Amino acid sequence: MNIPGPEARADGGVGAVAAAGGLHTYQLRLHAEYGPVVRFQLPGADFAVSVADPVLLEATAHLGKRPERLFEFLAPLFETGNLQVMPAGEHAPWRRLLLSVLAGRPSHERHFARFTALATELADRWAGQCGGEPVELQKDLTALSLRMICEYALGGQVADPGVVVAAFEEVLTEHLGRLYQERDTRPPEEHTGRAQEALGHLRATVDRVVAAHRSGGRTDRSDLIGALVEAGEDPARIRDTVMVTMLAAHHTTGVAVSWALHLLGRHPDVAERVAGELDRVLGDHAAPGYTDLRRLTYLEMVLKESMRLYPPGPYGARETTEALALGGYEIPAGATIFYPIWAVHMNPAYWPQPHTFLPERFTPEAAAGRPKLAYIPFGLGPRSCEGAGLAMVEAELVLAVLLKRFRFRPAPGHEVLPIERFVLWAADGIRMTVSPRRPG
Template sequence: MRVPGPEHQEDGGLRAVAAAAGGLHRYPLHLHDTYGPVVRFQLPGAGEAVSIADPLLLEATAHLDERPGKLFAFLDPLCEAGNLQVLPADEHTPWRRLLLSVLAGRPAHERHFARFTGLARELVDRWAGRADGGPVELQQELTALSLRMICEFALGADTGTDADRVVTAFEEVLTEHLGRLYQVPRTDPRSAERADAALACLRATVDRAVAAHRPDGRPDRSDLIGALIDARQSPARIRDTVMVTLLAAHHTTGVAVSWTLHLLGRHPHVAERVAAELDRVLGDRAAPDYGDLRHLSYLDMVLKESMRLFPPGPYGARETTEDLRVGPYEIPAGTTVFYPFWAVHLNPGHWPDPQRFDPERFTPREAARRPRLAYIPFGIGPRSCEGATLATVEAQLILAVLLKRLRFTPAPGHEVTPTERFVLWARDGIWMTAHPRV
């Protein structure tokens, strides 16, 4: 049985993605509304793909351990020892195991938690001390904060890293190379030159951290660099791993917290319940200890519901290495399987009234009723995000520090519009006013 989908277009699907839906983040929503849970479509940069939005059907693909090289080619410039996003399975598995030992490990989280807390408190002090009381743009500020956190974790505490410069450098590189992937007409003749300079800046920053690494257990030692050195990874692979970790981690956390505050600002009764939980668990303390996070169950539910409605990475992809049966459809070997996280999270068959913000969906009882792949903000299977646990710890901490002291209201007249920019970004920012809690 042939997978349904739109007719073939000579432009490779570019016009359909850009015009019909506004971008690749929204296009799968349109496709699945029109054609059902499994759709064939032209994916710019990767040829024809099959998108699956039903969590039960996704189970047939959960074992896939290859990514389509063309779709991730824009990351090639970040990697000198081979694009880490498309490593062959036999090379990827030990590398993933190594990353999980650091990024998902409680000892590393606890070791860096005090410094993470200090960085979050610096931000809340600055926002609380604004004399004019005007709105703040959450995305830029919180992305910079999460980058400072991951720099501390991945590079070491005392590397002299300029987080704002690194944020700018990543944006230069990604804008240039994503533009090439989607064939965006170049309007600035110097964009490629600036992207090359930005990439050189990023590499030099990482090289300085690796050179300064201390194997004596001092506080400025990087757990990630240390693990890579201990595993006898090559200098190029160490640099590539740190670069990709910085890229993925700072976008995920900063964007997730921004969308969560956006939703809380529009649902003050939920924000009040979060504040009450923080007061109960923390008392007069301004920030949680690491052990407090497991007692902030409602805050965790709010974060999960936010990432359901606005998953930081709205899609992923794998490639079949042999013929695969998905429901009534036979998918041939070599096919790109597209994971539309946003469409999965808004599937009305598993999420009643899917556009409604309702943290109660994530009570243990409600979560147990759903298929395990109904909620996949960090992907699925052997290529899911290695930093998911660390990102969650950072997001919970930042939210706890901010919401213990401040409440947020939307800036009057500002419209928040999701768009695709490597992550699910708000096109004109997320502007909110921060008020001291009384």
């Protein structure tokens, strides 16, 4: 049985994706028109199939190979090979090592106080804008998330973290610009040269931290570099691992928090319920302790519902290594299977009124009635995000600090339009006005 989908186009599908406003919205349209399994064209994928039904996704959950051509743009960031597409046999032990650190409570607790200080610094700065110019949520919160991951990955051993943040932004801007074929008005040698200089600075910075760990004999398993050193990893591989961790975590947390505040600003009743929970749990404290997060159950539901409506990563992809039966269709070996995360999260069969913001969807009772893969903001299977637990801790902490102090309202006349730019980004930012709130 042939897989449904649009007619082949001479441009390989580029025009259809562009006309839809990006791959994330194109996949929404494809599934609305053709159903839960769709074949479509995409440059870099000779046979591409998108699957938006969580039950059918179960048949793909074992896939551990990423399509190399779709991740080629990241290759220049690494000297030991593109870690995003490493072979499954090599990836499995590397993943176990990362999970032992990134998913562990000791690691989260160790860095929690510093994360809190960074979030509080941003809140203090925003306090000066109360009643004045709107704050730039997306810009400020992604900068905060990068500072957090620099603190986490480099252990606070960098003399000027601001320089590291600026260097990473320069590198990311260059490589994303290539991916999305964006025009740069600067001469090519200027922006390419600056990106290479910034990449060199990042590598040298990480190398110094790695060398300090090796000479000092540190073996703390809650420390990312320490755990990699103890595991006997090559210094260059350690550096590349730190770089990919920074890449993966850079935008994710800040973007998730930005969209959550955007939604709360448009649903003041939900925002008031969150504020009430914060007052009950935290009392007079301006920020939560690590153990307080478990008691902020409604805040967690709000964050999850925000990531359902605006998943930071709007899709993922795997490659079949052998033929696969999927919902009555035969998928050949070498096919690219797309996980259209946004379309999965908007599937009305599992999410009634999918466009409505309803945090109560994530009560334990409601969640128990859905297929496991109906909600996949961090992907699925053996290539899902190793830092999911850390990202949730960071996002809940930042939301708690900000919502304890402020009310957020949409900036008048400002339109927020989601676009796909490695993450689900807002085309013209997310600007909101902030005002102080009184506990209780």
